[in-house]
Amino acid sequence: MDTKIHICEGQLGSVNARRNFMSKGFKIHSRVGLASACDTLISQTFGGGNHFRIGVILQQAILILLLACFPCWAILINTEPILLAVKQEPEIAKLAQSYVKIFMPALPLALEHLKNPLDELKEATFMFSLQIRYLQNQGIIWPQVITGLVANILNALINYIVIFVLNWGVTGSAVASCLSEFIMVAILSAYIIYKGIHKATWGGWSRACLQDWGVYLHLAIPSMVMMCVEWWTYEIGSFLAGLISEVELGAQSVVLLWANIAYMFPMGFSIAGSVRVGNALGAGNTDQAKLCAKVTMFGAGFVSVCLAILIGGLHSHISYVFTYDEQIRQRVSDIMTFYAPFIILDATAAACGSIIRGAGKQKIGALAYFVGFYGIGFPIGVPLMFAAKMGIKGLWAGLFICIFIQCIFMVVYMVRMNWEKATTEAQIRAGAGEASEGAQFAGGEWDVLELVPEPSAEDKIPHTALVLRRGLALAAMIFILAVGIIVNVIVQNMIV
Template structure:
């Protein structure tokens, strides 16, 4: 990040140049003039300033993070419930659904969500700068890029069976997993539309409607899954097809809201041919976002694939499936705070509020970490019975209980790391974080996990322990990098970025 120097900055305590807008309505445009004013009021004692600032920020954060957490929890609950339905068909079905979901589907999820984060950066900063007309263009441009990306991903889905076999999975496991994956092909294209829409709405702090739509879809999903899997006897294929349909229901519901809501009148003005311009620049920004997030999501995806190479892989995958299911569900809380951090930081930078951006980072990271601590303690307290929600096997229950301490550590780290990634998206630091992820995850974490798991015969616990080491290192680096950030320079960079995209728009209009 070129915003960082060798000098350590304390942006909340230093007087700064007043970069904020004088328009008192800026709070309705994402940035908070009031928060910036409180933090810059050096005549007020520091404690009173922090208390007042915390009250303002927590109010803004609650309205954004609470529904965002609900959206991601519900969306993940659909995936977990699908695995639960499959798990009650048998241990092989549970392992196959886990392998298909964590080993193949998560590849598409990470890639699409990462590429959609480009919308989060641009829309968040444009909304803070009150350049509303560009939000709809960014949404459409991202959807075009992601729909094209969905085509090669579909090819991977079609040939997932030989891919899994080449990775060392047994033919029976690969066959069952591939059947599950075939039903997820329509979901890939739903991702391509959903994530741009989701980021478009989040940038405007419109999150509650998505939560209501997702909640209603979850009810429909549970009923349809029960009918497809048990009543119609469609098994793994029926379960995954239902999951794909549920995602399309969410997409349609959110798009109808955009068309009908007065809150999107300024940001959505209909389909625009400008969406086809500047695609290459958008692809480059999307690629940086995708690499950053994919390296994170693939990290634990690799854990599942490696576990399939251990002795008694079915037991290892079943236990890991339960732990990853719990981790995935609780991780959605952190992803909700990730979205909140990205929107808050992006809005404040776009509005020209450096101290408010810095304080938002501090607040959201602290709140997310405290929630993660509570989650970890709850998981440890129910570690002996938590697996019975997924499968009735006593052997799996013992294996899950043995893995829960590692799960608790992962949950705590997830209370910090995703939030810092959200800050990176809000600032546009995706390329920097991608380099950090490569070093920590793939040069340190995975080799260390392989060494502990296979050479020292610690099995899945060794693999997971090594990968926790990589996550811990990455979290420390992001913490230090964020602490050293010069937020005044980030405001300047944001203005340059928005001016660049605005200039691109004007060029297209002239043409």
């Protein structure tokens, strides 16, 4: 019985599936998690009017995410032994390792790269992710949309040439993806420079980018938890589904694909909500921040209700997009009937998470996600999956309960949140007192802010000592990479 879905065929499909299982979690936590601190810092700083500080924040993000590449490299270089350890096919594990090694030079640019043309076309690179946040938190959206479309078209063309014309196979796919990353970042960088978008915010590289890493990391690490916990839950769920049967794995894959598609629609409201809430708080406009939060919740909720009705009504037919296998289709139909209301809860949780990021309350979001998925969802879903013999329907039942409780907690938290205190924290975080002009409030009136943050502990450290600290951080990351290389050499010798 052939249970492969259409978008994952042959050698490339198998390698891509293993590569995703192996590396996506590490890529996501660096690209989305660590970069998500910019959703708070840049949006609030832009709202506070301290525009040149945005450039410093971007520099901090670049340095921190570059350091994050080293542990990623240390893990990815051991892709083959890790895949073998979880009982993957030796040939596929070797091909996946080859793919990853070829792609590794693009990792500083790409921590969630463009797929081959048989896969869904997606955004996303490391630097491109930072560029997106740099622009969107200033209210600039269309350049990155157009750049992403152009880069995806070029990526498809390059993949076609290297895979079907030159017959490079997996190697060609890796080379094409690597080239696509550089093209995407280069196009958007050229646009930013050509239009002079950077002039108002970029004052050149500054020593200030070595300061206040603690502020950035205190936001980035909880953001990483928020992003990774949910993603890892779905990845582990797919792995567990594969332990039951190929039908369960195939059905889980189709459900997750539709879940990703459904998530894209309310995500637009979530992104806009994070930006607008951050802008308003940085500008000192508490009422505007509250209004933006309400609009975000309403917009995401309305779209998700429409999607839930559509997907629920078409539950018997939507699996045809990905497979004709009757057993998988029947299983997908059963899950989709149950999954439709989950869309509403997932969109609500995403909207709440974006508002929390805009307000700089990531620790609360991280707590809600971690306890929700690993304290409630998994402990309920896994026993239902195996002991109750419900399969992936049991897993989704556990996740449904998790998201339901999570939504209640986060909505109640936002209603009871001290928005005035959040506004004060945002203005301090934005360095509003350093701005040459105050923030613009509703009604077009300008006010000079006297709010000056207390100097952090790092501000009191001499520059030489600060450089030494950052140098030690770099040395530690290089050491981690060296350990990964040594482990790889030892394991490879054992395999041979």
